[in-house]
Structures are given as structure tokens and as C-alpha cells.
Amino acid sequence: MDLALAIFPQVLMDGVVLGFMYALIALGYTMVYGVLEFINFAHSEIFVIGAFVGVEVLLLLEASGNLAALHPAFILVVLLFAGMALSGLAAVGLERVAYRPLRGAPRLVPLISAIGASFFLQDFIRFIESLWRNTFYLTYPSIDVLEKTISLGEAVTIPVKSILVIATALAMLLALYLLVNRTKVGTAIRAVAQDPDTAALMGIHVNRIIALTFFVGGSMGGAAGVLFGLHYSLVNPYAGFIPGLKAFTAAVLGGIGNIPGAVLGGMVLGLMEAFAASYLSILTSGAFGAEYKDVFAFVVLILILIFRPKGILGEKVREEGV
Amino acid sequence: MLRVEGLHVYYGAIHALKGISFSVAEGELVTLLGANGAGKTTALKTISGLLRPRAGTVALEEHALEELGPHEIVRLGVVHVPEGRKIFPRFTVLENLKAGAYARRASSIREDFDFVFTLFPRLKERARQMGGTLSGGEQQMLAIGRGLMAKPKLLLLDEPSMGLAPLLVEQIFATIRAINQQGVTILLVEQNAAMALSISERGYVLETGTVILEGKASDLVTSDRVRQAYLGG
Numbered sequence: 001m002d003l004a005l006a007i008f009p010q011v012l013m014d015g016v017v018l019g020f021m022y023a024l025i026a027l028g029y030t031m032v033y034g035v036l037e038f039i040n041f042a043h044s045e046i047f048v049i050g051a052f053v054g055v056e057v058l059l060l061l062e063a064s065g066n067l068a069a070l071h072p073a074f075i076l077v078v079l080l081f082a083g084m085a086l087s088g089l090a091a092v093g094l095e096r097v098a099y100r101p102l103r104g105a106p107r108l109v110p111l112i113s114a115i116g117a118s119f120f121l122q123d124f125i126r127f128i129e130s131l132w133r134n135t136f137y138l139t140y141p142s143i144d145v146l147e148k149t150i151s152l153g154e155a156v157t158i159p160v161k162s163i164l165v166i167a168t169a170l171a172m173l174l175a176l177y178l179l180v181n182r183t184k185v186g187t188a189i190r191a192v193a194q195d196p197d198t199a200a201l202m203g204i205h206v207n208r209i210i211a212l213t214f215f216v217g218g219s220m221g222g223a224a225g226v227l228f229g230l231h232y233s234l235v236n237p238y239a240g241f242i243p244g245l246k247a248f249t250a251a252v253l254g255g256i257g258n259i260p261g262a263v264l265g266g267m268v269l270g271l272m273e274a275f276a277a278s279y280l281s282i283l284t285s286g287a288f289g290a291e292y293k294d295v296f297a298f299v300v301l302i303l304i305l306i307f308r309p310k311g312i313l314g315e316k317v318r319e320e321g322v
Numbered sequence: 323m324l325r326v327e328g329l330h331v332y333y334g335a336i337h338a339l340k341g342i343s344f345s346v347a348e349g350e351l352v353t354l355l356g357a358n359g360a361g362k363t364t365a366l367k368t369i370s371g372l373l374r375p376r377a378g379t380v381a382l383e384e385h386a387l388e389e390l391g392p393h394e395i396v397r398l399g400v401v402h403v404p405e406g407r408k409i410f411p412r413f414t415v416l417e418n419l420k421a422g423a424y425a426r427r428a429s430s431i432r433e434d435f436d437f438v439f440t441l442f443p444r445l446k447e448r449a450r451q452m453g454g455t456l457s458g459g460e461q462q463m464l465a466i467g468r469g470l471m472a473k474p475k476l477l478l479l480d481e482p483s484m485g486l487a488p489l490l491v492e493q494i495f496a497t498i499r500a501i502n503q504q505g506v507t508i509l510l511v512e513q514n515a516a517m518a519l520s521i522s523e524r525g526y527v528l529e530t531g532t533v534i535l536e537g538k539a540s541d542l543v544t545s546d547r548v549r550q551a552y553l554g555g
Contacts, residue, residue, distance in 0.1 A: 187420070194410045198404060202422060203424045
């Protein structure tokens, strides 16, 4: 039991980091579902685009000798903005090309288009990187300050990387909260999510708001991609699949279409995963190892959905009829 | 002010409007009457841009509305209060009213809040309540109030009396009359023909997508056809 106690702060930190990562990605699924009632299965590739933009910017800075010269905070800000902008634009382009033409079609059709877009984007990134760098497995160059740790007392040390993920994610969530709840476009997003036809009658340009929603959701995914790269270092074009699936799960867990739900779901899933990875083996005296963490996380998901099919904070997303 | 000519609208293969024409002059209150499925709601949705006509024109003064999207049509002062109220259930009463003024500058909407609250004091009491928790009558008041927040020149009202108790229906019709007297032109769609004709100047009767009768409200009330079909003999 001593070991269990000793690793607790570390596990908690890992879980929180993972949770914020899932939360940021989950926002993209849930916001798009909110306005279109459709799951954008290519969102995992939007996330990967962010991770690749991050690594490319860093590699270019390194090659030009600027990586060490520039202030790390400045580099991180540039990285995040570049990742967010390109992922956001990619999401907008995706909506325009792969989803909007299918707006009136049966529900299965855009879903298949999304899966196709997901495959296309994976191999497109692979193609570009193979041409450009001769490999599509890239490693983030290290930024010295991120490799440091801060100690709190004797037992607990916190990597600067983790603080970066948490602080950035909190800033993003706050910005998103203000955008959605305190601005006119935020009102428009919420109105379209409730009833697109009536929103149009209020003078809201529904297609523009849908594109904006893709941009905002996509840029949250892009930021998560950059943070993922900075934290775990390795990226490849297929790296989005598992985090994307988990974030989608988190969105469903919290109640799909519900923005606070996506954050809560991400956090619950991240913590469950981290605790399962570290404690399953201790609690079962080695019978189940860390490799069962996903099984455990998904069993909990299934249980929650059996008892609360709409998710933890779920409600009816769109009112039909009167 | 509004001139609809030779309008054909389809829902997929269904021919919902078969070349109807009608007009509304500035300051008028005009009613479209007809049974379920006659095409009344379709006509309003086509005017406000939610549906596109296959053929025909919708002219508001010099603007060709059939070429514009709903968000542009609102900005020309044509405001559609849809059937079934369609208020935003997860917005408060205040947020719903604010959404109505979406196309306008925030600085100029203050007095319109006051106007709506004088018209419907009930809404002021419920200002912070979620739209979805209001009663049917309150939702109808909110839907009309939200429409007024857009400062309409032409207000399209779809079945404002639907599902309301008789006393409330009278109150709503009195309010519609009052709004019209303030200078807002109104095109009203109703199943409650007697009530609608009593406050209207003119009316059109629709049957399966065509106008079968038109005239002054006072003439329509006494016409045999309208009496038999809509006024219970």
C-alpha cells in the first residue's frame, strides 16, 4: 500500500494531463454535433494536423538556428497559434468539401464521407511528409525548459511539460467559455444548436456559423495536437486514431452536444485511464497489468451509458416539433 | 409592399404551391385561410427564405426575395414568427428576445424591450426563466415579442392561436391588432377563420396549393364557401 500512496500524486497529474488533452479534442466532436447532429470522424486527423504543424515549425526553427535563440514562451505561443490556425482552416475546408454538399442526405451518408475524409487526411499527411522529409515518423525537438521539473516537497515533482498542458488547456477552455456565452457569435452558435431554421429567421447566417463552429472546434483539436506533440514527442499520421476515439468517447460520456460535458467526460476518462494504468496491477497483485487500462476505461463508459444513455450532463440536444 | 406572383413550391415530389399570387399593401392586415395542407405555412416559409420556389417571384418593394437567404430577408424587415412558436428552449426569455434583435445594432434595442414588455407584461415577470419552461400562451407571447425585436416592417404570423385557450386567443388577436395599428404590416395565417377575419382587412382562401377565393374580410365572412368550410356553416 505504501507504493500505492507514493505514486498517487504522479498518477493524478498524469490523469489530469490526459484528461485535458481528451477534453480539448472532445470539444471539436461535441460542438460540431451540437450544430449538425453529426459525428465528424475526421476530427482525429484535424488533431494530428495540429501535431504536425507544431513539429514542422519547431524543426524549421531548429534548422535555421532560431530554436535556442528565441524565448521559449514566444516559441510556444507561435506553435499554438500556427497549430490552431491550420487545424481550424483544415476543419473548415473539410466541412465545405466533404459535409456541406451532403447536408440534406440521409444521416449515414455524411458519416461515411467523414470516415473517408479521415483515411484521406492520414495518407495525405503521410504523402506530404514522405516527400518533404523522407519519413512520416517525426520527433519534436526538445525545448530545454520543458524538460525540467518543479519539486513540491520531497516526494512530488511536477514536469514543466505537464504544467504547460494544464495551463494552456485552462486558458483555451476559458476563452471558449467566453466566446460561446458572452459574445454575439456565441449566441448564434447556441441558437443554431437549438434550432437552425429558427436561428436563420433571427437573421443568423447559419452556414457561416456552422463553418465558424468547425473552425473553433478544429482549432481546439489543433491546440491539443501541439500539446500532445510537446508532451509525448513522437508523431505520425496515424497517431490521431486512438486519442480521437477516446476523445469521442469522452464527448459521449459527458453528453454529446454539451460543451461542459465534453470537458467533464475528458477528465473522467483521462483520470480513469491513468489510475487504471498504475493501480490495476497493484490492486490485483499483478493479475491485470497496465495494458488493461483501456478495457477498464471502456467498461466504466459502458456502465455509465447503460444507466445514463444521454451521458453525465446529457440532455436532449435539439427539440423536435412543438 | 409585398407582391407574390405565380409561386410554385415543391417538397421533393410534392407540389405544395401551384402558382399562387397575392399581395399585401403597406399598413394592411391580410389573412391567408385554409385547411391543413392547403399551403399556408409553405407560402410563409417561401417568403421568409426558408424554402426556395421552383418558379414565381416574391417582391418586397424593389427587392426580389426569392433570390435571398433568410438571414438577408430579415434585414429587409420581413420577420417570420413560425408555426409552433419555435422559441429557443435553452435560452432565457431575455436571451430569446435578444436573439430576435440579432440582425440589429445592440445600442438601438433598449426601447424595443420596453415595447415588448408593455405589450406582454407576463414576459417581464418571466425574464430570467428558460424558454422551454414557459406555458403555451407565454411561449406564443415570447414568439411574437421576439419577432417584434427585429423591428419588422412586415410581420408574418403563422397560426398564433394554435393550441391556446379561448381567452388567450382573444388576447393574442387583440395584440396583433394593436401591433398592426402601430404601423406594422401583417400577413396572418390562421385556421381560426372567424377570429382572423374579424381583425383583417382582406383575406385569401387557399385550397391544395391554389387561391380559390379572395376579397375583403367582411365579404369573405358572409361568403357561403367560407362559411361552410371554415366557419361551421
